[in-house]
Amino acid sequence: MMRMEEYPGYPEExxxxxxxxxxxxxxxxxxxxxxxxxxxxxxxxxEWHPDYKQGAKRPLRIGPNKGMMLPHEVADILxxxxxxxxxxxxLSEIDFDVDVLIIGAGGAGLSAxxxxxxxxxxxxxxxxxxxxxGDSNSKMSQGGIQAALGPDDSPVLHFLDxxxxxxxxxxxxxxxxxxxxxxxxxxxHQSLGVIYDRNPDGSIKLSPGGGTCRRRMLSCKDYTGLExxxxxxxxxxxxxxxxxxxxxxxxxxxxxxxxxxxxxxxxLDSDEYLIARAKSTILATGGYGRLHIQGFETTNHYGATGDxxxxxxxxxxxxxxxxxxxxxxxxxxxxxQIVGQLCTEKLRGRGxxxxxxxxxxxxxxxxxxxxxxxxxxxxCYGRExxxxxxxxxxxxxxxxxxxxxxxxxxxxxxxxxAMYRTFKRFxxxxxxxxxxxxxxxxxxxxxxxxxxxxxxxxxxxxxxxxVSGGVHGKNRLMGNSQLELYVFGxxxxxxxxxxxxxxxVGKPTLKHVERYERWxxxxxxxxxRRSPILLPEYRxxxxxxxxxxxx
Amino acid sequence: MEKEGKMVTIxxxxxxxxVPAGLTIMKAMEYAGYQLRRGVGCRGGFxxxxxxxxxxxxxxxxxxxxxxxxVVEDGMYIAQxxxxxxxKKLYNMEEVKPSPNVFVEHFPEITRCLSCxxxxxxxxxxxxxxxxxxxxxxGDVEKVAELSFDCIACGLCAIRCPAExxxxxxxxxxxRIYSKYILGLSEEVERRVxxxxxxxxxxxxxxxxxxxxxxxxxxxxxREIRV
Numbered sequence: 001m002m003r004m005e006e007y008p009g010y011p012e013e014x015x016x017x018x019x020x021x022x023x024x025x026x027x028x029x030x031x032x033x034x035x036x037x038x039x040x041x042x043x044x045x046x047e048w049h050p051d052y053k054q055g056a057k058r059p060l061r062i063g064p065n066k067g068m069m070l071p072h073e074v075a076d077i078l079x080x081x082x083x084x085x086x087x088x089x090x091l092s093e094i095d096f097d098v099d100v101l102i103i104g105a106g107g108a109g110l111s112a113x114x115x116x117x118x119x120x121x122x123x124x125x126x127x128x129x130x131x132x133x134g135d136s137n138s139k140m141s142q143g144g145i146q147a148a149l150g151p152d153d154s155p156v157l158h159f160l161d162x163x164x165x166x167x168x169x170x171x172x173x174x175x176x177x178x179x180x181x182x183x184x185x186x187x188x189h190q191s192l193g194v195i196y197d198r199n200p201d202g203s204i205k206l207s208p209g210g211g212t213c214r215r216r217m218l219s220c221k222d223y224t225g226l227e228x229x230x231x232x233x234x235x236x237x238x239x240x241x242x243x244x245x246x247x248x249x250x251x252x253x254x255x256x257x258x259x260x261x262x263x264x265x266x267x268l269d270s271d272e273y274l275i276a277r278a279k280s281t282i283l284a285t286g287g288y289g290r291l292h293i294q295g296f297e298t299t300n301h302y303g304a305t306g307d308x309x310x311x312x313x314x315x316x317x318x319x320x321x322x323x324x325x326x327x328x329x330x331x332x333x334x335x336x337q338i339v340g341q342l343c344t345e346k347l348r349g350r351g352x353x354x355x356x357x358x359x360x361x362x363x364x365x366x367x368x369x370x371x372x373x374x375x376x377x378x379x380c381y382g383r384e385x386x387x388x389x390x391x392x393x394x395x396x397x398x399x400x401x402x403x404x405x406x407x408x409x410x411x412x413x414x415x416x417x418a419m420y421r422t423f424k425r426f427x428x429x430x431x432x433x434x435x436x437x438x439x440x441x442x443x444x445x446x447x448x449x450x451x452x453x454x455x456x457x458x459x460x461x462x463x464x465x466x467v468s469g470g471v472h473g474k475n476r477l478m479g480n481s482q483l484e485l486y487v488f489g490x491x492x493x494x495x496x497x498x499x500x501x502x503x504x505v506g507k508p509t510l511k512h513v514e515r516y517e518r519w520x521x522x523x524x525x526x527x528x529r530r531s532p533i534l535l536p537e538y539r540x541x542x543x544x545x546x547x548x549x550x551x
Numbered sequence: 552m553e554k555e556g557k558m559v560t561i562x563x564x565x566x567x568x569x570v571p572a573g574l575t576i577m578k579a580m581e582y583a584g585y586q587l588r589r590g591v592g593c594r595g596g597f598x599x600x601x602x603x604x605x606x607x608x609x610x611x612x613x614x615x616x617x618x619x620x621x622v623v624e625d626g627m628y629i630a631q632x633x634x635x636x637x638x639k640k641l642y643n644m645e646e647v648k649p650s651p652n653v654f655v656e657h658f659p660e661i662t663r664c665l666s667c668x669x670x671x672x673x674x675x676x677x678x679x680x681x682x683x684x685x686x687x688x689x690g691d692v693e694k695v696a697e698l699s700f701d702c703i704a705c706g707l708c709a710i711r712c713p714a715e716x717x718x719x720x721x722x723x724x725x726x727r728i729y730s731k732y733i734l735g736l737s738e739e740v741e742r743r744v745x746x747x748x749x750x751x752x753x754x755x756x757x758x759x760x761x762x763x764x765x766x767x768x769x770x771x772x773x774r775e776i777r778v
Contacts, residue, residue: 035776038768038772131589131591131600132592132598132600134598135592135593135598135600137593139593140595140597140598147740148743149737149739149740149743150739151739152777154752155752155756156752156755156756157774159756160759160771160774161771161774163759163767163771164768164771164772164774168771172759172760173760176756176760179752179756180747180756181747183743183744183747184744184747186737186740187736187740187741190734190735190737191731191736192731193644193726193727193728193729193730193731194730195696195700195726195729195730196730196737202734202737203737203738203739204737204739204740212778213774213775213776213777213778214777214778220700221700221701223597223700223701225597226597226703227700227726230704230723231723231726231727234727235644237639237641238639238641238642238643238644240641246588268588269588299595301592301593301594301598302587302592302593302594336573337573337574337575337578337620338595338620341594341595366778417700418596418597418701421596421676421677421701422595422596422620425620535586535587538578538581538586539581539582540581540582541582543574543578543579543581543582544571544582
C-alpha cells in the first residue's frame with residue numbers, strides 16, 4: 001500500500017494519528033468488531049447518548065402533551081407566543097380558496113401534490129414552500145431508501161428491524177404500512193424515471209445499513225435524495241400544479257367547529273400576509289435540525305426550523321416521541337468549513353471502519369444509529385481516544401480507503417461521488433485518507449401524531465414525512481425516512497383530497513391563537529420568544545459558534 | 552475560526568466587509584450581517600440554491616461556485632445568482648420516447664452549441680456539461696444521463712452559456728427517459744409488489760403486531776443477520 005508522507009488537507013498535529021490508521025489498515029481488513037448485546041446497547045445509550053444527558057430536557061408546560069419531556073430547544077419553540085396575533089390579520093379577504101393546501105415541497109409534499117392531483121382538479125391544490133421548490137432535507141439524503149426486495153428478505157424482516165431499531169416504541173400500524181408499500185414506492189419512482197443503482201446483471205443493487213438484517217438499501221450513487229426529489233419536482237412542474245415559493249405558513253386557520261381550514265401565509269419577498277382557505281391541509285414541513293439541540297451541528301437544510309410541530313401544536317394536535325433526537329453517527333468533524341455535514345452511512349455499509357486515534361476498532365460499523373453515535377462519543381469523551389481539531393472539536397476516523405481496497409479501485413468515485421467531491425474541495429482524498437467524523441444532529445424521530453390516513457388528532461389537518469411521528473419510534477434506521485416520505489406523502493395526498501370532496505368548511509378564525517395565549521398565561525410562561533421561527537439566526541458572531549454541550 | 556484570527560476583505564454586491572479567513576462565502580455573508588432568504592438551501596452542496604459568481608481583485612476571470620462550499624479569498628467580489636431565468640419545458644413522460652431526436656425536439660436551441668466549454672468551466676460539480684450537451688445532440692440518452700447524474704441544477708451553466716442553452720433541463724429529461732424507457736421497471740420490484748398485493752405477508756405481520764413487547768423483542772434479537 002502506498003505510504004503518504006504528508007496529508008495536505010489535515011493540520012500537522014493529526015499526521016501521527018493518520019499514520020497509525022494507515023499502518024493498522026492491512027491487519028484490520030476483514031475484521032469485524034462484534035455487535036453489542038441489547039443490554040450493552042441500553043447501557044451505552046444511557047451513559048453516552050445526548051438524549052439521556054441530565055438537564056438537557058424539561059417537561060412541556062402547556063397543551064395536550066403537557067408533561068412530555070422535551071429538549072429545551074424544542075420546548076422553547078412550543079412555549080413561545082405565536083408569531084402573529086389575530087388583530088394583525090384581516091381574515092375577510094381570502095386570497096386562495098382551495099381543496100388541498102400542502103405546506104412544504106420536499107419529498108412528502110411533492111408526493112402528496114402528485115397524488116392529490118389524481119383525485120381533485122389540480123386548480124384545487126396549492127403547494128406553498130418556505131424557500132425554493134424541492135429545497136428540503138429529502139434532497140440531501142445520500143445513502144439510500146429501504147425496500148425489502150431481496151430473495152431472502154421480506155417486509156416481515158423489514159418490520160422487525162424497524163421496531164427493534166425504534167426501541168419498540170413505534171406505531172406498528174404505520175410500520176406495517178411502511179414495509180408493505182415500500183416495493184410499490186420503488187415501482188412508482190421507476191415509472192416516473194428515477195435511476196436506481198443496478199448490479200452488472202441489471203438487478204437493483206442492495207446494500208446493508210445500520211440495524212438491518214438483510215441488504216435492503218437501494219441507492220442512486222450517494223445522491224439518492226437528490227435524484228428522487230428532482231424527478232418528483234420535474235413531474236410536479238410538468239403537471240402545472242399551482243404553487244408559491246418563498247412563502248411560509250406562519251399560522252393555521254380553524255373554523256368554529258375547531259377543524260383546520262387552511263393557513264395564514266407570509267410572503268418572504270414582499271413581507272405580506274396571505275390567507276389560504278382549504279378543505280384539507282397537509283403539513284409536510286420536515287424537521288428541526290436547525291434548532292441545534294444541545295449545541296450540535298446539523299446535517300439539515302437551512303429551513304429545518306421545526307415550524308410544523310409549532311403550527312400543529314397551536315391548533316391542539318398531539319405530538320409524540322419528540323424526546324428522541326437522532327444524531328447521525330458520522331458528521332464531518334474536519335475540515336472546519338463543513339463541520340456537521342453528513343458523511344453517509346453507506347460508507348460504513350461498503351466497508352469503511354470507524355477507528356480511534358490509535359487506529360483501533362472500537363464498534364461494529366453497522367449498529368443502529370443511536371448506538372453507533374453513543375460509541376463514537378464515548379471513544380472521544382470517555383476513553384479520550386479521539387482526535388482533537390485546532391478548533392477543539394473531537395472526532396474519530398472513518399477509514400474510507402478500505403472501500404476501494406475491499407470493493408475494487410474506482411468504487412469510491414463511482415458510488416460516493418458527492419463525498420469524494422466534498423472532501424476533495426478541501427484537499428482530502430477519501431480514496432487514500434480517512435475522514436474525521438463526530439455525531440451530528442440529523443433527524444426528528446418523533447413529531448405530530450398521525451394515523452394510517454395521515455390524519456392528525458385535529459380534523460382537517462394531515463401530516464407526512466419528518467414532521468410526523470410514530471413510524472420510527474425512538475430511533476430511525478437509515479433509508480426509512482426516504483421511504484416514509486413517499487409512502488405517507490402519497491397517502492396524505494390521497495386521503496386529504498378525498499376528504500375535500502365531502503367536507504364543508506366554515507369561516508376561518510384564529511381563535512386557537514387566543515387559546516394558546518391563554519395556555520401560556522395560565523402556565524405562568526413569561527417570554528418574548530415567538531414561533532414558528534422560520535429562519536435560523538446565524539448573523540454576526542453566531543456564524544462562528546460551536547459549543548457542543550456534551551459533558 | 553482561524554487560530555491567528557486572520558481577516559480578509561470581500562465585497563458583497565460591491566459592499567466591503569472584513570470577515571475571518573477560512574469561512575465559506577455563505578458563512579462570510581452571515582458573519583457580515585446578512586440573514587439569507589434567497590441564495591441559501593441545504594448548505595451542504597446538494598441543492599444548488601447558492602450559485603454564486605465572483606471575481607478576485609487583480610484577475611479578469613469571472614468564476615462560478617457554490618456559496619456553501621467555496622472559501623472566501625481576499626479581494627473577492629461576490630454576486631449570488633439565486634434564480635436562473637429559464638422557462639421549464641413541459642412534457643408528458645408517458646408520451647416522450649427515447650428517439651434520436653428527442654432532445655432537439657424539446658430543446659431546439661441545443662443545436663446552437665458552440666462547443667466553447669464555458670458551461671463545463673462554470674460547473675461547481677466539475678461535470679462535463681459540454682460533453683453531455685453534445686451527447687444530447689447525438690440523441691445518446693444514456694451518455695447524457697451518466698455525465699449529468701451529479702447535477703444539482705444550480706443554473707450556472709445556463710447563466711454562462713453564450714448559446715443560451717439551459718443544459719440542466721436537457722439533462723433532467725435524459726435521466727428520466729433513461730430510467731423509464733431504457734432501464735425499465737425491475738422484475739424483483741414487480742414480483743414483490745405482487746406478493747404484497749396477494750397478501751403473502753399479512754398473516755405474519757399481523758402476528759408480529761399482536762406480540763407483547765417482550766415477545767417482539769425476542770423475535771427481534773433472534774432474527775438472523777445476513778448482510
